[in-house]
Amino acid sequence: MDVTVTDLTVARGGLAILAGVNFTLSPGAALVLRGPNGSGKTTLLRTVAGLQPLMAGEISGAEDRIAYAAHADGLKAALSVTENLGFWASVFAGPSIDAALDAFDLRALASRRAGHLSAGQKRRLGLARLMVTGRPVWVLDEPTVSLDAASVAMFATAVRAHLAAGGMALIATHIDLGLEADVLDVTPFRALAMDVQGADEAFL
Amino acid sequence: MRALLLRDLQLALRAGGGFGLGLAFFLIVVVLVPFSVGPAAALLARIAPGVLWLGALLACLLSLDRLLAVDWEDGALDLLATSPLPLEGVVAIKAVAHWITTGLPLVLVAPVLGVLLNLPVAGYGPLVVSLALGTPALSMIGAFGAALTVGIKRGGLLLSLLVLPLYVPTLIFGAEAARRGAEGLETGTPLLLLAGITGCVLALMPFAAAAVLRVNLR
Numbered sequence: 001m002d003v004t005v006t007d008l009t010v011a012r013g014g015l016a017i018l019a020g021v022n023f024t025l026s027p028g029a030a031l032v033l034r035g036p037n038g039s040g041k042t043t044l045l046r047t048v049a050g051l052q053p054l055m056a057g058e059i060s061g062a063e064d065r066i067a068y069a070a071h072a073d074g075l076k077a078a079l080s081v082t083e084n085l086g087f088w089a090s091v092f093a094g095p096s097i098d099a100a101l102d103a104f105d106l107r108a109l110a111s112r113r114a115g116h117l118s119a120g121q122k123r124r125l126g127l128a129r130l131m132v133t134g135r136p137v138w139v140l141d142e143p144t145v146s147l148d149a150a151s152v153a154m155f156a157t158a159v160r161a162h163l164a165a166g167g168m169a170l171i172a173t174h175i176d177l178g179l180e181a182d183v184l185d186v187t188p189f190r191a192l193a194m195d196v197q198g199a200d201e202a203f204l
Numbered sequence: 205m206r207a208l209l210l211r212d213l214q215l216a217l218r219a220g221g222g223f224g225l226g227l228a229f230f231l232i233v234v235v236l237v238p239f240s241v242g243p244a245a246a247l248l249a250r251i252a253p254g255v256l257w258l259g260a261l262l263a264c265l266l267s268l269d270r271l272l273a274v275d276w277e278d279g280a281l282d283l284l285a286t287s288p289l290p291l292e293g294v295v296a297i298k299a300v301a302h303w304i305t306t307g308l309p310l311v312l313v314a315p316v317l318g319v320l321l322n323l324p325v326a327g328y329g330p331l332v333v334s335l336a337l338g339t340p341a342l343s344m345i346g347a348f349g350a351a352l353t354v355g356i357k358r359g360g361l362l363l364s365l366l367v368l369p370l371y372v373p374t375l376i377f378g379a380e381a382a383r384r385g386a387e388g389l390e391t392g393t394p395l396l397l398l399a400g401i402t403g404c405v406l407a408l409m410p411f412a413a414a415a416v417l418r419v420n421l422r
Contacts, residue, residue, distance in 0.1 A: 049286050052422045068286045072279025078218040079211070090207035091287050129283075 001061050002026050003048075003137055003168060008057035009191065010040060010047040016055055016191035017043050023184055025137070030159065030169040030181035039186050041172040042070070042141050048170065049139050067092075067135040069143060073126025077115025081106055081125055084114050085132055094134035103158045104128040104151075119146040127155055131162075138162060138169040144177070152177065205293055208284075212301035222270055226263035226306040227313060233259040234317040245322045252321035253331060253382035259317075260310045260335055261375055264342045265367065267306050269360040271298055271350040272417075281354070285421055291414040299340075299347035299410075307339030323386060330385025334398060338378035341402040344409045345370045351413040354420045373401050 003025040010018050017040035025031055033041045046052045048059055049068040075084050085097040085106075101107050104124040109117065114125060123146050130138050138159070144152050156177045159169055163179075171177070216223045237255050238248060272295075275281040284294050314335055315328050323331065349367035353359035381394035 051282060051285060064288065066286060068283065070279055070282060072277075072282070074275075074278055074280035074283040076211070076215055076278070076280070078215055083211075083214075087207055087211045088283070088287075091284070091289060093288070133287075 001065075003059070003061040003065075003170075005048065006058045006060075008044075008047070008059065009055040010043045010052070011055040012040075012043045012052075018186055018189040019056075019191040021057070021186070021189050025168040025170060027136070027166045027168060028163050030163055030171060030179050032177070032179070032181045032183045033170065033172040033186055034174070034183055035186040039190065041186055044186065045070075045139050045141050045170065045172055062137060065135055066137045066139050067130045067133040068139045068141075069126060069130055070141045071145065073122055073129070075114040075122055075125060078113065080111050080113050081117070082110045084125060085128060088129045089132035092133040092135065094132045097128075097132050100128040100131035103131060103161070104154055120148055120151055123147055124151055124154070127158070131158065136167045138167065138171075140169065140171045140173075142172060142174075144173060144175055205289060205297055208289065208294065208297045209301055212298060213304060216301065216305040222267055223305050224309075226267050227309045229266050230259050230263040230310055230313065231317065233262065234320055237321065248322040249324055249386070252318060252323040253327060253386050254379050255321060256314055256318060256323070256331060257335070257338075257375060257379040257382055260314065260339065261342060261371055263310055264306055264339065264346065265364060265371075267302070268346040268350055268367065269353075269363050271302055271347055272354045273350065273359070276354050281417075282421065285418075291417055292410040295347050295351060295413040295417065296344075296406075296410040298350075299344045302346065303340050303343035307343050311335045311339060324388075326388045327382060327386030330391045330395070331382045334378045334381040334385075334391075334395060337395065337398050337402055338374045341374045341405040342371060344405045345374075348409045348413040348416070351417040351420065354417065374398065377401065 005021055005023050008021040009016050021044065023031055033044065035041055043052065047054050048062055049066050050062065082097065085100060089097050101110060104127060106125060106128060109121060114122065117125065127143055143155060147155065156179060159179060163169060234255065241247060272281065285291055311332060314331055318328060318331060346367055349363045352366060353363045356362060377394045377398040381391045381398060384394065385391045
């Protein structure tokens with residue numbers, strides 16, 4: 001089933017940021033969002049994930065099918081890598097964590113506490129969480145932050161495998177992941193309200 | 205749901221989880237009371253039920269600001285909100301975990317501390333029963349307060365101000381049941397009212413807390 005976004009207007013703090021956004025994600029396809037900082041990529045992703053109410057338009061096919069990953073990984077420093085992954089696997093009633101551990105090369109770190117991992121290792125654990133959710137639509141906000149080149153390649157492989165299995169991915173990123181994906185630049189959708197001087201006062 | 209409860213208990217028991225904070229506070233308050241009001245046994249016996257209840261309530265309040273704030277800071281709350289668990293269930297489970305790690309130890313240790321305050325023998329049963337009935341309401345109201353203040357840095361003060369008025373009915377009927385028990389009077393009415401308050405809180409607060417949490421997550 002496709003995820004379809006029609007004439008979507010997303011808002012932050014009651015102020016429209018992007019208006020008239022249209023796209024369709026079909027099984028096996030990825031869409032990369034681009035745009036400068038502050039252009040509304042995160043707000044768009046949070047709205048699609050259902051964390052924020054939309055202002056106008058329609059999102060169909062996203063309900064209960066999304067695995068969301070943002071800047072914060074939601075890891076518990078006092079729990080080990082296996083415990084962190086296992087928790088999310090049981091919350092989502094997803095597949096076993098073995099494939100995820102292997103895909104992100106976490107096997108050697110499995111019993112280490114998340115608090116003792118490096119920033120890049122934490123990020124890998126955060127991305128491995130996507131695989132144990134068993135959800136078809138990955139909504140990712142800057143997934144490659146603090147990853148080195150080898151880990152980025154690891155992540156791209158995981159996304160490709162997910163797409164090949166009929167999954168979908170919506171990714172906001174600044175770097176080229178080497179995916180065969182459509183690119184959507186959000187800049188043209190910028191809502192007029194953002195151009196008004198003193199928009200920050202209204203925001204506060 | 206069960207995974208979330210187990211994880212929260214696990215986190216509370218590991219280093220830095222804050223288990224024992226409320227318990228230690230309760231112990232300190234009750235131990236210090238005889239020093240501050242004097243060693244008169246009759247006076248201590250009279251104020252014992254009230255002091256124990258107030259101590260338990262403040263000990264409960266002390267640990268509330270971490271109830272949801274930790275999950276908010278590390279992003280886990282966003283992920284839980286997009287998970288298959290209903291947000292109402294998430295908040296309720298968090299309150300249950302808080303009760304097991306804070307409220308339940310207070311209930312269990314209260315009779316021991318009653319000895320320090322010269323609590324009359326007849327008062328132990330009603331004290332434990334009233335605390336066991338009342339502390340779940342304290343945790344659930346606290347979870348609502350934590351949901352209200354979740355995005356605010358250093359929201360502890362605001363949380364206390366919001367939650368304390370809501371704690372008053374529980375405190376009144378809980379302490380009243382314990383006091384009547386200590387004086388050898390009938391305790392049925394305050395205990396029933398206390399149970400009623402707790403029942404209402406447990407039935408309604410998860411929905412209120414989830415509603416404000418949804419607004420705060422935006």
